[in-house]
Amino acid sequence: MEPHEALDETLLEGAALREPAAVDVLPPALNGSWSPLSRIVIAGTIAVVAIAVTVHLLLLFLYLAPSNAVSRQHDELVRGYVYPEFDQNWRLFAPNPLQTNINVHARAEVKSPDGSLRTTPWASLTDQDIAHIRGNPAPSHEYQNLLRQAWDFYTRQHDGDGKAIGLLGELSETYVRRIAAHRLGPRLDGGQMVKVQVYAAYTPIAPPKWSNETVDPRASQKVLAWWPVSKEDFR
Amino acid sequence: MNIEKDTAQVPSPFKGMGAKLDAGIVKALNKIKGTTLATYQAAIVRIGFSLTCALYLIREWPHRLDLYGTTNSWGFDLAQRLNASNGAFSVLMWSNGRLWFELVYHGAIAASLLLLLGWHTRTMSLLFMVGVLSLLNRSALLGDGGDNLMHLMATYLVLTRCGQVWSLDARRRDRAAVLGRDSGDRARAALWACLGAGLAVAQATGFAQLSLGWALFFWGMWFIQALWFWVDRRRSFELRAVLDAIANVVHNAAMLVIAAQVCILYTTAGWYKIQGPRWQDGTAVHYPLHLAYFSPWTQLSQSLDSSSLMITVITYGTVFVQVAFPFALLNRRVKNVLLPIMMTEHASIAVICGLPFFSLAMVFADAVFLPTSFLRWVGSRVAAARDRVIERVRRRGDPQTAGANAGA
Numbered sequence: 001m002e003p004h005e006a007l008d009e010t011l012l013e014g015a016a017l018r019e020p021a022a023v024d025v026l027p028p029a030l031n032g033s034w035s036p037l038s039r040i041v042i043a044g045t046i047a048v049v050a051i052a053v054t055v056h057l058l059l060l061f062l063y064l065a066p067s068n069a070v071s072r073q074h075d076e077l078v079r080g081y082v083y084p085e086f087d088q089n090w091r092l093f094a095p096n097p098l099q100t101n102i103n104v105h106a107r108a109e110v111k112s113p114d115g116s117l118r119t120t121p122w123a124s125l126t127d128q129d130i131a132h133i134r135g136n137p138a139p140s141h142e143y144q145n146l147l148r149q150a151w152d153f154y155t156r157q158h159d160g161d162g163k164a165i166g167l168l169g170e171l172s173e174t175y176v177r178r179i180a181a182h183r184l185g186p187r188l189d190g191g192q193m194v195k196v197q198v199y200a201a202y203t204p205i206a207p208p209k210w211s212n213e214t215v216d217p218r219a220s221q222k223v224l225a226w227w228p229v230s231k232e233d234f235r
Numbered sequence: 236m237n238i239e240k241d242t243a244q245v246p247s248p249f250k251g252m253g254a255k256l257d258a259g260i261v262k263a264l265n266k267i268k269g270t271t272l273a274t275y276q277a278a279i280v281r282i283g284f285s286l287t288c289a290l291y292l293i294r295e296w297p298h299r300l301d302l303y304g305t306t307n308s309w310g311f312d313l314a315q316r317l318n319a320s321n322g323a324f325s326v327l328m329w330s331n332g333r334l335w336f337e338l339v340y341h342g343a344i345a346a347s348l349l350l351l352l353g354w355h356t357r358t359m360s361l362l363f364m365v366g367v368l369s370l371l372n373r374s375a376l377l378g379d380g381g382d383n384l385m386h387l388m389a390t391y392l393v394l395t396r397c398g399q400v401w402s403l404d405a406r407r408r409d410r411a412a413v414l415g416r417d418s419g420d421r422a423r424a425a426l427w428a429c430l431g432a433g434l435a436v437a438q439a440t441g442f443a444q445l446s447l448g449w450a451l452f453f454w455g456m457w458f459i460q461a462l463w464f465w466v467d468r469r470r471s472f473e474l475r476a477v478l479d480a481i482a483n484v485v486h487n488a489a490m491l492v493i494a495a496q497v498c499i500l501y502t503t504a505g506w507y508k509i510q511g512p513r514w515q516d517g518t519a520v521h522y523p524l525h526l527a528y529f530s531p532w533t534q535l536s537q538s539l540d541s542s543s544l545m546i547t548v549i550t551y552g553t554v555f556v557q558v559a560f561p562f563a564l565l566n567r568r569v570k571n572v573l574l575p576i577m578m579t580e581h582a583s584i585a586v587i588c589g590l591p592f593f594s595l596a597m598v599f600a601d602a603v604f605l606p607t608s609f610l611r612w613v614g615s616r617v618a619a620a621r622d623r624v625i626e627r628v629r630r631r632g633d634p635q636t637a638g639a640n641a642g643a
Contacts, residue, residue, distance in 0.1 A: 041481070090380070090500045090503040091503065097511075135532070136589065205525045205526070207521070210543040
């Protein structure tokens, strides 16, 4: 083994240590001592596996690369192959990191036993999450990912006018509604939750002092309509 | 003319290239079919990802019902509709019962631990994949990059011979070579029969809703295992050698895919960052330090953010290292400098951003590029430490057998 082959050597070094037992009987090289059938089977395997690896990596590349002529032309093939089991997204904090703190709030309309309706004050679901994350070396996905990614999913699956896009848009609405309903209800203040409303506050993170960047420090809001809550949401 | 003379005197660089190329191809082909390459790297990926998964599932144990189970906000109906649209695999979609969920969750923990130990590694890697995919695909919107990587690696690991070293399988094989009889045959046959019967019953009763592709995959794996039994019993050397060769080819291809997957990860992360103004002006790292969801230790985040030099160096350094990574693999020395830098960065992210499982997954993905000499050295140190502990425990239990333990 040549010591100057960087990657190869790393991957090959372990090889010589443990030869398969069959080496005692057949020479490791595919020569005349192997039967023709064995040689055909092995050659066929190598060909199939080589093609499979090439296709796999090529389709992954086309899926992850920015949209281009080739990937647009074969969009169906690429997505059909990569979804769902090879789906991946490595644009971590790229092209830009998230520069906004998103705080999701919820309130509910509660029906008392006497039939009167009452609206609860806003509660920050995100603040509940943060309280669990602070000082925790291993925060649970329940607080770090659940609501955060659900809200991200919701905004990605809705257009500028707040209309749901297709099946995913519809699913994302139910998901956010249930998260809010589960966090607040089903029973609160001695009554039954009948409706829930969600709003998100977007607070831009100020650029560092040494940066020339200027950002409007004012927070913006996205307020959603009231959603009726049914028993189905608590099953 | 002078120029003609010059060309006549210089030997062609292409001389003999055809023959060399032929010899090279033959050598390479024999290598990929004749040897299990990167056995230690495969083992560290196996150990790393099964450990990460086990720790994650144990950590989330109190939250398991809210994250993947019956009280999940991503309800069974929602998951059913999404998975029906994209065909994602999850045994948790077979039933919404509490018992089934607990079985799958605890089964996934058991499979992770047994894969970690390398007990009937191939079968455990298959069960590990079933467990990981089932949980992660039940709540597809819950996962972060670490879960994503675990999902991919669990799939790739099934195709590797990742139990050749540092496993109970390897220990049993070594003993069998001395004793002449493999003591694991019974367990192997029992596992094979139970899993086959379980799958058959689940399919026959309509409990298992398997797509044709997945059914073919599972039954294919089952038949391949049967083939190994049969060949072992017949003691046919050539058939055994052919199976070995095929297993080697598939293993080597899967290790290549794992390595390429890690390169793809860093390439995508790096090249997309280059396009972002915040990474260009050197301030990008400032922002995550102020994201409430990723600052469990606000004092630490703020003290890190107080130095403009520090933020600029980390921002540029991250992009540089991520973009350079695949190219650095071409040179052993550069690679071995870059790897510890990346692992250190991930370890810091674990603490600063409160992402220990994500970081653990990334570190073990990087580990596929560690040199074999280093891995074997770590392995020998761990084995020595283990032997010391065992000896101490024995000595405490029975003072007369102290010192009888022979080091491996």
